[in-house]
Amino acid sequence: MNIEYSYKQPKSLLNKGTGFLTGYSHSLNPYTGCSFGCSYCYVRRMPVSLFRGKDWGSWVDIKQGAAAVLRKELLRARSKGPVTIFMSSSTDPYQPIEHKERITRSLLEVMVEQPPDFLLIQTRSPLVRRDIDLFLQLGDKVRISMTIETDLEPIRKHFSPDAPPIQARLKTLQLLSEAGVSTQAAIAPILPSSEEFPHKLRPLVDRICIDDYFMGDGSSGKRSRQLGIHQWYEQLGLEEWHDPSAYKLVQERMKQVFSEDQIFISQKGFEP
Numbered sequence: 001m002n003i004e005y006s007y008k009q010p011k012s013l014l015n016k017g018t019g020f021l022t023g024y025s026h027s028l029n030p031y032t033g034c035s036f037g038c039s040y041c042y043v044r045r046m047p048v049s050l051f052r053g054k055d056w057g058s059w060v061d062i063k064q065g066a067a068a069v070l071r072k073e074l075l076r077a078r079s080k081g082p083v084t085i086f087m088s089s090s091t092d093p094y095q096p097i098e099h100k101e102r103i104t105r106s107l108l109e110v111m112v113e114q115p116p117d118f119l120l121i122q123t124r125s126p127l128v129r130r131d132i133d134l135f136l137q138l139g140d141k142v143r144i145s146m147t148i149e150t151d152l153e154p155i156r157k158h159f160s161p162d163a164p165p166i167q168a169r170l171k172t173l174q175l176l177s178e179a180g181v182s183t184q185a186a187i188a189p190i191l192p193s194s195e196e197f198p199h200k201l202r203p204l205v206d207r208i209c210i211d212d213y214f215m216g217d218g219s220s221g222k223r224s225r226q227l228g229i230h231q232w233y234e235q236l237g238l239e240e241w242h243d244p245s246a247y248k249l250v251q252e253r254m255k256q257v258f259s260e261d262q263i264f265i266s267q268k269g270f271e272p
């Protein structure tokens with residue numbers, strides 16, 4: 001898909017952590033819009049997408065000069081109390097354009113200068129590996145949560161054809177772990193997966209987060225129903241995976257190779 005890029009000069013960057021992110025003092029989105037355009041993305045139904053009047057996944061705003069804004073905001077926020085940041089709640093901070101624009105990297109450089117108490121980076125992009133040097137400087141103040149909804153590439157292609165391949169994400173988790181960066185695999189939202197899935201993750205991570213549309217879309221599944229997600233499962237004849245109990249199957253499979261204290265369900269898996 002051709003992506004429409006625009007440059008914007010943000011007045012502010014840090015948003016108050018609310019709803020699903022109440023465990024965080026702030027959320028931070030280096031971009032507005034997301035070129036991965038996943039079919040199940042709940043942001044499609046949020047004002048940022050609805051008011052834009054263009055297909056979600058077809059446009060991205062680049063927040064120019066973001067580092068200078070963050071530097072000021074972080075100073076102020078840190079003087080008021082603990083700062084815990086979730087990056088990002090309504091985009092992926094490692095958009096393909098980040099290769100060139102380096103907005104996310106510039107924000108991380110600010111955070112190395114003025115470390116927050118905790119930073120969670122939620123991404124599905126192998127580009128995150130570029131910033132290992134900065135994660136090492138942030139030490140235990142940062143965790144990389146890599147979205148790996150399934151181990152089956154045809155399933156990934158069905159639900160999010162423009163997102164990075166699963167194998168590249170697994171490889172990235174391996175590189176991050178080997179470098180000593182704190183990581184987790186976020187099976188979120190769970191998509192149909194194989195019995196081998198836990199064995200593929202076991203050598204790479206010590207922490208698993210499992211979430212689905214019903215627990216994790218911030219509206220008890222309402223937004224997901226509005227998106228007509230069930231159709232995507234019906235097309236594959238895999239409707240049983242679009243069920244509030246489906247996560248339990250994945251949880252049981254994960255328990256075969258991970259201990260219970262390594263498996264987190266829904267919001268718990270994203271908390272600082």
Ligand code: SF4
Nearest residue numbers: 034036037038041091
């Ligand atoms: S990567 Fe995240 S923000 Fe982007 S479309 Fe997919 S679910 Fe939405």
